[in-house]
Each structure stands twice: as C-alpha cells, then as structure tokens.
Amino acid sequence: GRHHDQPRRLEDDYKVRMSHVLGVGVNGSVVSGWSRHTGAKVAVKFLDLASAWSAERKARLSELETFLSVDHPHIGRLVDVYETPSGLALVMEYLDGGELFDRLHSRGRFSEQDAARALRQVLLAVRHLHRRGIVHRDLKLENFLYDCGSGDLKLIDFGFARPWSGEEPMRGQCGTLCYMAPEVLDSEDGYDFKCDLWSAGVIAYALLAGELPFDGTSEKQVAKRIRSASYSLAGERWAGISQAGHDFVQSLLQLDAAARPSAADALRHPWLAGQ
Template sequence: EVPMLAQAMGAWCCCGDIRSCCQRRDSNACASMGTSGSRQGRTDSGCFTGVGGKTGKESSARSVDRDLQEVEERAGKRVGMVGVKGRYHRLPRKITDDFNTAGKPLGSGYNGTVFSATSKHTKTPCAVKSFALSDFDPDKKKELLGEVEIFLAMDHPHVARLLEVYESETEVSLVMECMSGGELYDRVATVRVFRERDAAKAAYQMLLAIGYIHNEGVVHRDLKLENFLYDAEGSQFLKLIDFGFSKFFSKGDKMNESLGTVTYVAPEVLNKDYCAGSCDMWSFGVIVFVLLSGYMPFNGSSDGDIIRKIRRGTYEMRESRWSAVSEQGADFVKKLLVTAPKERLTSDQALA
C-alpha cells in the first residue's frame, strides 16, 4: 500500500505553467548525470569556500588521482572493499576493454562530457561521463570526489547506479546505468492529466530514494524534477541522479553552504545555517506541489523575488488548480513547505 500521500493525491493537470516559472535546461534521453546546463539556476555563493586556488595542470591531475584513491578507500569502508574494488579500475585496465565508447554525445555539462556507450560483455546501454584531470579547479575537484564517493556507496532500486569507474593518466570516466525514459520534468510538462495513482507512485518512489539516502547519512541538496529520471520510455519507475552537491553527514551536523536550484532551495539553505536532511524535504515539497498543481510554488521576475518568497514561505494555492486536490493532499504539501526545519516532515514521517 502506498502511504498517506497516495491517498491524498487527486487528479491534476499541467497546463505548461512550469515552463515559464522554472529555468529550463536541455535534457537527453539516456543520461544518469547532470549534462548541458545542469548547474544553471543554482545559488553557488558561499559554496566550496576555503578549498584553495587553482594549481598547474600536472599537479592538479596528481592531486585528483591521490584524492580519488582516498575516495575509493573511504567508500570501501562503507560498503566493503570487494564491492568497490570490483568497480574501480586503473591502468592497465581501460574503459575500452569493457565498453564500446563510440556512442553519441549526450551533453556537455559543468564537470565533463556525457556520451552513450554499450557493454561489450552484456550489450547493455549505459551513460559515461568523462572528466579531463588537467581541467580541474578546486570546485570541480571537490564536486567530483564527493559524487564518486557517494555513488560508490549507494545501492537502492530508486537511485541510479554507478556501474564502473575508470581512471587513466588523463581522465576519469564514470559509467552509469542508462535511464532512457527521460526526466520527471519532461513527463510533467508533456502529460496534461496525471491519474491519481500515477502521481502517487512518482511521489512515493521519490520518498523511498530520499529516505534511503538520509538513512545512509547522505543529504542530496539539489532535489528537483530534472534529477529524477524514468528508467525506460513509457515506464513509471523513477530513479534519483546527480549527487554533485551531496554530502555525507552525521545527525546534528550543521552546514553553511548556500547551494541548490533557486526555485527548490529551502529557506535555511539561503541563510547558510542548516542541519542536513530537512532541506531535501522542502525541495521534495516543491516537487509534490508541482505534481498536484502544474505550477511552481515560488516564482517571480528575478531570483531576488523568488528568494524573498521562499524566506517568507509565501505561496498561493490557486483555487482553479487545488480545488481538485483532496484536503489531505494539500495538507501534506503544507507540512513539507514549512519554513521552520524542525517542524517540517522528515522522510521517515512522510513514509509512515
């Protein structure tokens, strides 16, 4: 049985409002990592402070290589070295030993190039993201290291899986399972009427992924419609992607990095003073709001307008859209879009 959210959801209609309210990026059908423009609209001020200046290309590459070895060791301690070692490859083993990499480019994003590939052994399609080690500045380095460590430690049906990592003298390649069904964003923007059960399934699957990563001590910090992909065309099975801004945390840890995508970011993140976990539930609340109504709760003519509304928790439930939503469904959203983090639903409470 799907929990209270499923029972709360009424039929809803998306009439395209989201396209005018949310900054759009290009997307690709087979991609498990952020690609073209995936960092647009993020509030990066205060992020990656104190990392240091840029280094020369050779020393940068050596530094990344050294840090990647540490990432491999830490991930191994979390999930077992056998599981990690079997997926992390260094020379002389190359990605071309196991994959046909002449696939079409899927996009070029903040950190690297994404292209399609096929396993030589199973013929399974996948998505590969390659990073040139010589191009790394401190921001890119920190994001890559965090993403690799978290992906290596994740194992859940609703989290996109990192299949293999290949490290050469010049680049690092991440091989991800191919999610060919497209983004939840695109499904929202093109399907004019979602049945109650379809909307409930989407939200429930997202909650399972969020609950899993939180229980594993990971905060995502960039949950949005674009970061949930369907595994196949026509499928209803969603998976969470893009751990570039994610971080391991312990209960009670304070964070002060202001980052995320502005229309989804929690008020406490804007204030650079927050505990991990609750900020993801705010972003999830924004997603559920869109699923139920077809428009973004916080929008404006500028980022400043949006941020002011977020800080105040000011949003409008238009009668024309919310009259078809049950009282329980509207109440669920209200319990997520609470400006006080301690009063906001946790993932466990939402799944109860």
C-alpha cells in the same frame, strides 16, 4: 572492484559515443555507451578534475566510493568509476524513459493518484540515501528519470550530494534555485538533511498544480518568495485537490526545517496511503 585506477581504462571495458549526448548535469555532459563484455547500454559522465587540488580530488574519490555502495530500485546505479589523467569517468545505469519534468510538461499536471505514486518513489529514494548518511541537495523534476522496463522513477545526478554524519551542519549554497530550501539560500548558519524534504515538497506542488510554487521575474524575486515560503494553494488549480493533498504539500514546505517530516515520516502521510 568497480573503482578502477590506471592503467585500467574506460575504453578497455566500454565503447563510448561522445556525439550522443543524453543530458547535461551539474558537472558535465552525459553521453551514451555500451559494455564491450555484455553489450549492455550505459550512460557515461566525465568529471574534469585537472585543476582540482589533490585534497579535493581525494575527497571526490572518497564520496564516489560511498555512492558505489548505493543500491536501490529508485536510484540510478553507478556501475563503474575510472580515474583518468584529467579527472573521472562515471559509468551509470542507462535510463531511457525520459525525465519526470518532460512527463509533467506533456501532461500539464498529474492526477492525485499519479502524483502520489511518483512522490512515494521520490521519498523511497530519499529515505534510502538519508539512512546511509547521504544528502542529495539537488532534488528536482529533471533529476528523476523513468525506467522504460519497470516504469519506475530513479534518482540521478549526485553532483551536489555529499555524505553527512549529522555531527556538523552543512554549509554552502548549492542546488537549483526554484527547489532550494530557505536555509540553503542563507546557509551561514548551516542546514541538515531536511533541505531534501523541502525540495520534495516543491516536486509535489509542481506535479499537482502543473507549475512551480516559487516563481518570479528575477532570481532575486524567486529567492524572496522562498525565504518567506510565499506560495498559494488557492485558486482553480487546487480546488479539486483533496485536503490530504494540501496537508502533504504544506508539511514539506515549512520554513522551520525541524518541523518538516523526515522521508520516513512523509511516507506514512495519509495522502500517500490514501492514494
């Protein structure tokens, strides 16, 4: 009932402010709007599928049907989907508390307690998706927004997400380089849901250290460090972090994807319980 074909139009139910850009995601800008029926504020994203093959458009619609069914306190809700002549209009929950990235930038780094609270919410969202057979493939600080009302984090931007049955490995390099798992960088052999756990490890490192684990003067250099898992937990930034915090980050940033914990297992790590 929330996937609307023509002649039902977005404009029938929502007023959209095209000039008020909230952010830019993988597949386009996100603008603000509000419901004509309830007055509730929403975020609206337009996907241009004018040049897509019919099979690609059908596949995209099938994936969105899956995401419409996702309902979790730490995942931004997809409220409605409208088909347009040129593509799709996605109406999403309005989140006005700012990005996790901006919060980290303003604070420099998180305390262990605050980092653990954020990571718990990140992993609760990931666990829910994985249990429903969905892999996000673009977890990063910018894709978690705060809800002003609850103060909780919510995962957004499913531009690279896809349903995954577990029968065949996923292929195709996608996501954001600094957060990308090594097996996604070299995706010819395929990869599975554990790529999301690597990205969660990058987020954990960033919150505790105030910087990303894999950096460099070029994309080539960054990719080389990711492929060898070349990062450091030494120095002043890490001196005050507990051993449990070190262990948590290391458990996620393992080259061997099979050795990484699942989201459910990571949630049981002593560092999260201890904080």
